[in-house]
Amino acid sequence: MPNQTTSDAKAFHDQVIALLPRLRVQALALTRNRAAADDLVQDAVANALAAQNSFTPGTNFAAWMHRILRNRFISTLRKQRETTDIEDVPAGAFAVGATHEDRLILKELGQAVNRLPADQREALFMVVLQGMSYEDVAEATGCAVGTAKSRVFRARRQLQTWLTGEESSEATTPEQRAGQGRGQGARGALRNSAKPEGRGTLRSGVGEHHLLP
Amino acid sequence: MDMDSSDSSKPAPPGKPQKRKGGRAGEDAFDLWLQRGLHQLYDNVAAEPIPPELMRLIEEDRTRRGK
Numbered sequence: 001m002p003n004q005t006t007s008d009a010k011a012f013h014d015q016v017i018a019l020l021p022r023l024r025v026q027a028l029a030l031t032r033n034r035a036a037a038d039d040l041v042q043d044a045v046a047n048a049l050a051a052q053n054s055f056t057p058g059t060n061f062a063a064w065m066h067r068i069l070r071n072r073f074i075s076t077l078r079k080q081r082e083t084t085d086i087e088d089v090p091a092g093a094f095a096v097g098a099t100h101e102d103r104l105i106l107k108e109l110g111q112a113v114n115r116l117p118a119d120q121r122e123a124l125f126m127v128v129l130q131g132m133s134y135e136d137v138a139e140a141t142g143c144a145v146g147t148a149k150s151r152v153f154r155a156r157r158q159l160q161t162w163l164t165g166e167e168s169s170e171a172t173t174p175e176q177r178a179g180q181g182r183g184q185g186a187r188g189a190l191r192n193s194a195k196p197e198g199r200g201t202l203r204s205g206v207g208e209h210h211l212l213p
Numbered sequence: 214m215d216m217d218s219s220d221s222s223k224p225a226p227p228g229k230p231q232k233r234k235g236g237r238a239g240e241d242a243f244d245l246w247l248q249r250g251l252h253q254l255y256d257n258v259a260a261e262p263i264p265p266e267l268m269r270l271i272e273e274d275r276t277r278r279g280k
Contacts (some may be wrong), residue, residue, distance in 0.1 A: 159229070
């Protein structure tokens, strides 16, 4: 086990603080709910502080911390398979400066992102929002680099299919195509997202179970 | 806070995503639109102040271990 010096400990806490904004976004990618995301970050930080002696200084801190966040999320998920939370459309969709049409489009994008399988949404956020490499995504999520690339690719193409209203058969898995058939493709599903049966089915069908081993 | 060094400028309102033109060019255009849209949606989340109780948790641990 690594032996942590006082200066290592100082650096450790500084790294935690510096990473908090990214952890918050990543927690939102996992939970899709602001309050749950804040709770998840708090819990993950508490876990990280308790386990800081297991971190080897000089290694990839962001990947280590993201792993803790992810594991904490999965652990919480196991305890609460029946979730009653409400997914949030990000506040950015209500930006004051945006036009009405832009707000609608952003809201639609936010809803579409929330419908992605959790593992795809997680990888997409890491690469597009956090600027992480595929190698770091693979390390943080415990998958092969090729799998990380595939998840991001499929997330992008799925969103493109949904948001432009065109099918992308080469980019989707049979499971996803079956889901699209059920929801009549994404555009229609988004438009009809207020329907209880559509929203419930989509939430439970493409959500967090992708993260559970 | 902009967390992606490849997109340093503040993203403009995304506008409508274009229908696919087919091939790589269409995908690239959509990916750029998507990147800007995601930053618009989530950058403000990252920029929010750290909750005081979370900072307290970290600082208390720092103090305890520094002794």
